[in-house]
Amino acid sequence: MSSRFFGNSLKLENVYIASTGTTCGPLEFQGPLGSCFDKGFDDHYCGEESFEKAERKMLRDALDICLKRENMKYKDVDLYIGGDLMNQITTVHYLAREIPKPFIGIYSACSSFCLSMALSSLLIEGGFIHRAVSLVSSHNATAERQYRYPVEYGVQKKDTTTFTATGAIATLLTDEKTDVRVEAITLGKVVDYSQNDPNDMGRAMAPAAYDTILTHFQDLKRSFQDYDLVVTGDLSTYGHKILKEMLQRHKIDVVRYNDCGCMLYDLNQQEVFQGGSGCACSGLVTMGHLYPMLKEKKYKRVLVVATGALLSPILTFQKETIPCVAHAISLEVV
């Protein structure tokens, strides 16, 4: 083991963010961070025939924007790692048909964003590859179809429901020096606090975020004071409250902590229940909002803890509880 390993965490030295591309749906575009994103679509179809194709188009556009910024072609990248929320992670896999380079599909529900960034970083840090692109996407209508009800089904959502964000993020990571680097990662372990309500993701995932944040701080001997901002992926207003309370009970001083699900939308104006969720939620906020802030040196170091509920509707119906995971990446100004 190298001296850079600390328990479940790892400090990195030469992984940099070169470029990014973000696309989003109409609601995210109208939200408070709307102006941060590279491209916003007016409707959920994005000019395609089905929602599944629309999600793929968003992801393709995000990738194109990301590579165009660096004047690169698909073949200039060594490896692609991506994930989304669909069964058989179809959005990224079907897009990968157009990519002439190796592709790794990963699934970690809503934490796919941090996991794909972490894996790309590890491979670059190890010196195996020079450039990697991390791809993630989620779409409200496709997720709704798969995990909940048909789009037009008239049902009153429970108070604890979260709203899957529509958006896609592509991030190019390299070993050449740029303004912002991935400084440390913590891979989370799967935790299950016996929660079984699929309409209450915040409550199910808060313990996973708690576990990962605690591990990260213990491994690297840090605290909230070491970060300009700590964000969790999609705990929503409710989960955010729980996590804060949990950390405070553990005698941890919680400062400058927010949740991407609460940042992405205007919770008072937009109908998103407890807040946003999905891979795109943490991705859009991190790459659309936090990354530019880091580039402008308004923040020095931020911690992103993307949370994921690894549930399947079938197993939920079989009365299984929901396993959850959270992965953390720390971004720093060089």
Added chain:
Amino acid sequence: MNYIMAFLFSGFVCFLAQMIYDHTKWTPGHITSLFVVLGSFLDLFHVYDKLVDIFHAGALIPITSFGHSLMHGAMEATEKFGIFGIAMGMFDLTAAGISAAILFSFLVAILFKPKS
């Protein structure tokens, strides 16, 4: 008067369902199934027929009436065909609703796309 009665009963049934929905983890699927079973149970001793006489459309529109109609059709047919009547007459009264729902759903699915 008929209108007030219809309003009250239909509203009451929906209110009851909403209470179940808000205070348990049950989905609309669970609740509608329960109410259908309840409807056919209430027809066991002709209670539901009396409700229809009092509340008219108020008792005919909630999904409970679906269970009642299934049961009622089945029972009417048993008078002529004995035990076989249960299966033979099951859809006698609800055929219109189900056929219409299938037909219109099909047409809607052909003509419209989900809006989101």
Added chain:
Amino acid sequence: MDRKEYDQLAEELKPTGHKVKNGFNAFLYGGVMGVIAQAILEFFMNVYHCSQKEATPMMTITLVFFACLLTGLGIYDNIAKHAGAGTFIPITGFANSMSSSAMDSRSEGLIFGIGSNMFKLGGTVITYGIVSSSLLGVIRYVITLFW
């Protein structure tokens, strides 16, 4: 933190929601639905000079038609958002569950999409309606045999 303690904490912080408002809305929308149904029922009774029993299927068909149409136009779910049980308990909710499932699956084609998915949500009502009616029907049949 153990699970029990966690559950306690989570319950404390749980969003309170709008249970009173939801209940009132369900009553109001459900009641209005009953009034509309009554109006349609009396309309058909006058037009065709028939009894309430004969006019009932006509009323059902009309309501089912409008529920499907509103689902297709994307209006029904916006009403249901406020009405809650006020729209899923009346027969219109059954029509909505079928048309929304069918419409949602249209991208998978006529057979595996529309055809096989139409009853995905509404099927449970039919299944349990028939199962319970058959069981209770047999019970009542046996009772009438011996009485």
